[in-house]
Amino acid sequence: MPEKKPCGICRRWFKPDPRAGKRQRVCSAAACQSERPRRNAAAWREQNAQQPRNLAHIHAASRTLAAHERHRPLPRS
Numbered sequence: 001m002p003e004k005k006p007c008g009i010c011r012r013w014f015k016p017d018p019r020a021g022k023r024q025r026v027c028s029a030a031a032c033q034s035e036r037p038r039r040n041a042a043a044w045r046e047q048n049a050q051q052p053r054n055l056a057h058i059h060a061a062s063r064t065l066a067a068h069e070r071h072r073p074l075p076r077s
């Protein structure tokens with residue numbers, strides 16, 4: 001017998017689908033179902049902002065910088 005729990009979006013109590021198991025946090029209302037992926041994306045962006053994982057971009061930028069450095073004429077002393 002699945003326990004009722006509050007929807008993560010509209011806060012209404014709902015009975016989770018036994019097939020969805022404990023992962024279900026959003027009720028079956030169409031508004032909540034369409035809101036869920038947007039919230040997930042927002043949470044993902046927030047996480048990514050806190051711990052940047054797009055190091056490939058940073059590495060690419062530093063490589064470009066290094067390439068520019070090489071092309072710069074060496075100072076004669």
Ligand SMILES: [Zn+2]
Pocket residue numbers: 007008009010011012026027028029032
């Ligand atoms: Zn809901």
